[in-house]
Amino acid sequence: MGDSKDEDEKFQEELIGLDPQDPETKAFADHLDRMQRQRPGYTVEGYLDGVRDFADSANRTTGHQRLVAVIVVGLMLLGVLLTIWFALGDIVTIIF
Template identity: 50%
Template sequence: MTETPGRHPRFDDDLVGLDPDDPEARAFAEHLDRMQRCDPAFTVEASIKGVAEFAEGSNRAGGLRWWIAALVVLLIMTGVVVTAWDTLGDLLRWLAR
C-alpha cells in the first residue's frame, strides 16, 4: 500500500472510509494513537512525554476540566516548592554546623 504524504496511516487500516482531510477524523486518528501507545512508563523520557501529553490535553480542555488541570499543576508545583524549601533549610542547617 502506498501512503500519501501528510496522510495518517490509520486511514488505510482502521479508519477506512473516513475522509482523511476532515479535521475531526484526523483528531480521532491521533486519539487512537495516544490510546494504543505502549511505551515503557518508567523512564525519564516517558515521564517527560507524559507531562507533555497532560499539558496538551489540558490546553484542549475547557471550563471545569481546565480548572481541575490547573489545580493539579498548582498542587504539584506547591509540593515541589515546599520540598525544595525544606531541602534548602536542611542544607543551610548542615552548613551552619
Template identity: 50%
Template sequence: MAETERDPRFDDELIGLDPEDPEVRAFAAHLERMRRCEPGFTIEASLDRVADFAESSSRAGGLRWWVAAMIVVLIVFGVVVASWDIVVHAIEWLTAG
C-alpha cells in the same frame, strides 16, 4: 494527504472516515497516544506524558480546565515545599558542622 502518504489506520480501523478531516486526524492521533506502550519510568516518557497533559488541558474548557489548572498548581506547590525542605536541611547540616 496524498495517496502515497495515506495512514494505514484509515484502512484498518478508521474505515469510511475522511483522512483530510481535522477532527478525524485528531482522533487518529488520540488512538496513537492510547496505544503507546513505551516504558513510563524514563525521563523522555514522563516528559511526553506531561506534554500530552498540557495539550489536552489547553483544549479543555470550563470545569475540566480548572481541574487541570488545580493539578498543575498542586504539583508546583509540592515541588516548592520539597525544595524548601531540602534547602532548610542543607543549611542546618552546613551550620551544624
C-alpha cells in the same frame, strides 16, 4: 507525531468511509495514535511523554476540566517548592 501517510495506513480499517481531509477525522486518527502509542516503562522518557500528553490534554479542554488541570499542576509545583524550601532550611541549619 508521524507522517500522515503512515497514520492513514495504520488506522485504515478504523477510518473506512471517513474523509481523510476532515479535521474531525484527523483528530480521531491522532486520538487513536495516542491510545496505541507504546511508551518505555519506568524511564525518564516515559514519564516525560506522560507529562506531555497531560499538558496537551489540558490545553485541549475547557471549563471545569481545565480548572482541575491547573489546580493539579499548581499543587505539584507547591509540593516541589515546599520540598526545596525545607531542604534549603536543613542545609543552612547543618552549615551554620
